[in-house]
Amino acid sequence: MGIRGQYKNKRDANEGPIFDELRAYGLSVYPMDRPADALIGFRGASYLVEVKMPKGKLTGPQEAFLETWKGDYTILRTTEEASQFAQMIRGQK
Numbered sequence: 001m002g003i004r005g006q007y008k009n010k011r012d013a014n015e016g017p018i019f020d021e022l023r024a025y026g027l028s029v030y031p032m033d034r035p036a037d038a039l040i041g042f043r044g045a046s047y048l049v050e051v052k053m054p055k056g057k058l059t060g061p062q063e064a065f066l067e068t069w070k071g072d073y074t075i076l077r078t079t080e081e082a083s084q085f086a087q088m089i090r091g092q093k
Contacts, residue, residue: 012037015051018082022049025086035065036073042089048073049085 015037019029028041036048048069050062054077058066066073076082 012051012053012056014053014078017079018051018076021079021082022086025083025090027086027089035062035069040089045089046072047089050075052077054078 015031019031019038022029022040026042030039030041031037032039036050038049038051040047040049048071050058050073052058052075056077058075074085076085
């Protein structure tokens with residue numbers, strides 16, 4: 001299986017509203033396909049964000065990535081979680 005076959009390019013239905021919520025807090029959002037759904041930036045720091053539906057699970061390749069990844073990786077399922085994440089990054093909580 002090639003690298004393209006390891007990752008699904010299907011977008012979760014809640015991705016747009018979650019990205020909009022993050023942008024509303026002044027965060028940069030760069031959509032990607034792998035290893036996460038987006039690269040989020042704020043004040044020189046970068047964060048990997050995976051968007052999942054409320055009951056969605058990580059794929060096998062995503063789990064394999066996380067086994068060796070030593071950086072930030074956040075899973076967001078709702079706009080409320082996105083708001084909390086953005087407030088944490090901005091130092092408001």
